[in-house]
Amino acid sequence: MDIVRWLTRFKAVVWLTWKEQSGWTKPPYYFGYIIITPFFQLILYAYMYIVIAFYSGLVNVEMAYYLVTGVSLYNFIGAGLYGLIWTVHSEREHFRTLKYTYMAFPNLQLYLLSRGFFHYITGALSTLVMLLSGLILTGVPLGTLSVKPMLLTILIILGFLWSSQLGIMVAGSSIFSSEYGPLISEAVGGILFLLGAVLYPIESLPEYIRPFADVFPMREWMELMRYALNPAYNVADPNQLLLQLVVKTIIYVIAAVIFFRFTEKLARKKGLLEATLHH
Amino acid sequence: MLITIETRDLVRIFKHGDKEFRALDKVSIQVPEGVIYGLLGPNGAGKTTLIRILTTLLLPSDGDAYVGGYHVVRDANKVRKIINLVSGGERPGYGILTVRENLMYYGQVYGLSWGETKRRIEEVNELLHLDEFLDKRLNSISTGMMQKYALARGLLNHPQILFLDEPTLGLDVQNARHIRRVIKHLIEDKEIRTILLTSHYMAEVEELCDIVSIIDRGRIIATGSPDELRKMVKDEIIYNIDVRLSDIDRIRILRRFRTVVGYTIKTRQLTGEARIRMILSGEDIARIIRTLEEENIHVLRVTRDEVSLEDVFLRLVGRGLEDEYE
Structure with missing residues (x-):
């Protein structure tokens, strides 16, 4: 059964990522680490909010909700994206296994997705912790939140899909750079942070920058996630946003397949699948 | 006689800015089933480039290549299913995992179930004697052990055709001898149907190979059994x-x-x-x-x-196997 083989491969790759990420530590220590790290990141933003609120005398619950959800949810996208793209660099440059993996795994794109999957899981975990603690820290009344579970599930799947496909495209590009592959992933993460309605609405950006923000599905996803967690959150037209998100996700999936095939072929043409800097 | 590997006028050109380097120049070989086929040549002769093309890692600039009847460009996925590659002088793998864990991982990535992989590791262990380091971390084992691990990984998926790129490079005499014994055994016991081996160790090629092609500056300059080649300097x-x-x-x-x-x-x-x-x-x-x-x-x-194969090389090329290009 081919599906059983695929699942076996997927399980093995997720296990490898877990071993690679956790290193020598035991699971409780590792999970402690992945929770504590973003928690301190959140404290930084929460502190900024509290200081502004204290000196201005304005306590703005909507702003706190926007800030906390933005920073927390970005973590899910960022962790997955970065982990997926980093794979090309680590497999080729550090472990020197990319050529063997390429020959063993029937589809390199699916391999990268499988490697990224674990990062999305850990990203989701830290997002959950950040979200809960952030909302409490900034004084957002949790009792007023009413989660839309169906929409939330759909959005998590869509978020995984579009961001992983973006990751696939960036990973495909990073094959052509030995040293700067990881920096490309950081740059893309940074662009999403700036243009993805994480800390501020897109409308606050200069007009000439806004079309660039529309290239990514991040804004729609972020706004809908805020809405799914709290239907009182003001979104002009959730259905329209969802439609935009679905269309963009489909475009990303198709583009990633075409673009990755192109980069894979080009990498074989240039002989870059096994090119290393011999660190 | 069934041909398992065939290349027809294979050309590979590397471009660095305005400069072009012809790594393979109209290479045509035919490798029959059931043999160890050796590519003998000095460093930079084009041996590894040829293997990279045959294992689908690199595209040729011109010409055709078939492995197991499949075209290496058009049917690359089918080629990968029936081959494996072991390169010498490398340390690929996940250092934090033990040798056993690395093999368990690769077995499953090749498509074997957990149980099949476990059984397969026992089989390759019997052949390669991995016991003493099977449960050691990969980053703590010696070069000789590393090469045995690499060969074990190369055998996990029961490849029909095995590519060995300088399999004893950097090994001490004892480990090199053991690896050579295993390679011979693989063909004699029909564990592997065909082996294509590259080496710049003349003695290794003479000992192992049924057919040898001498390659220099991207060109095949002679092909035959070691005896046939030796007769060229009779x-x-x-x-x-x-x-x-x-x-x-x-x-x-x-x-x-x-x-x-x-x-x-x-x-x-x-x-x-x-x-x-x-x-x-x-x-x-x-x-x-x-x-x-x-x-x-x-x-x-x-x-x-x-007369040795090195003399044949010297006779045909005008310099020794270990001499640098001028």
Whole structure:
């Protein structure tokens, strides 16, 4: 059964990522680490909010909700994206296994997705912790939140899909750079942070920058996630946003397949699948 | 006779800015099933480039290549299913995992179930004797162990065709001998149907290979069994002349003799000697020794020797296997 083989491969790759990420530590220590790290990141933003609120005398619950959800949810996208793209660099440059993996795994794109999957899981975990603690820290009344579970599930799947496909495209590009592959992933993460309605609405950006923000599905996803967690959150037209998100996700999936095939072929043409800097 | 690997006028050009380097130049080979086929050539001759194309890691610039009947460009996925590659002188793998864990991982990635992989590891363990380091972390094992691990990984998926790129590179004599014994066993026991091996160790190729192609500067210059190739220098005579290492600079004098087809020099730093291996087209040794001594080159020993593949290479190319390109 081919599906059983695929699942076996997927399980093995997720296990490898877990071993690679956790290193020598035991699971409780590792999970402690992945929770504590973003928690301190959140404290930084929460502190900024509290200081502004204290000196201005304005306590703005909507702003706190926007800030906390933005920073927390970005973590899910960022962790997955970065982990997926980093794979090309680590497999080729550090472990020197990319050529063997390429020959063993029937589809390199699916391999990268499988490697990224674990990062999305850990990203989701830290997002959950950040979200809960952030909302409490900034004084957002949790009792007023009413989660839309169906929409939330759909959005998590869509978020995984579009961001992983973006990751696939960036990973495909990073094959052509030995040293700067990881920096490309950081740059893309940074662009999403700036243009993805994480800390501020897109409308606050200069007009000439806004079309660039529309290239990514991040804004729609972020706004809908805020809405799914709290239907009182003001979104002009959730259905329209969802439609935009679905269309963009489909475009990303198709583009990633075409673009990755192109980069894979080009990498074989240039002989870059096994090119290393011999660190 | 079933041909399992075939290349037709295969060309590979690497471009670096305006410069072009022709790594393979119209290479045509045919590898029958059931043999160990050797590619013998110096560093940079094009051996690894050819293997990279045949294992689908690199696209050719021109020409065609077939592995197991599949085209390496058009049917790359089908090719990958029936082959495996083991490269020498590398340390690929996940250092934090044990050798067993690395093998368990790869077995499953190749598509074997957990149980099948476990059984397969036991089988390759019997063949390669991995016991002493199977549960050690990969980053803590020696070069010899690493190469055995690499070969074990290369056998996990029961490949029909195995590509071995310099499989004993950097190994000590004992480990190299063990690896060679295993390679021979793989073909004799029909564990693997065909092996294509590259090496610049002449003795290794002579010992292992049924058919050998000599490759230099991207071109196949001769193909045949080791015996057939040796017969290419049947009319010449081989001599080893041992001299002092300090005299080696004046050895160029040998180029004056029209009967000297070619020579190679191997230095032995420990003994302070150098061995000149020389191919002569006629019995001219007495005159050569006299001339050397007239030039104050102290000749320590002179011995006549059998023809080796290295002599064939020297005869065909005009320089030794271990000589650098000029």
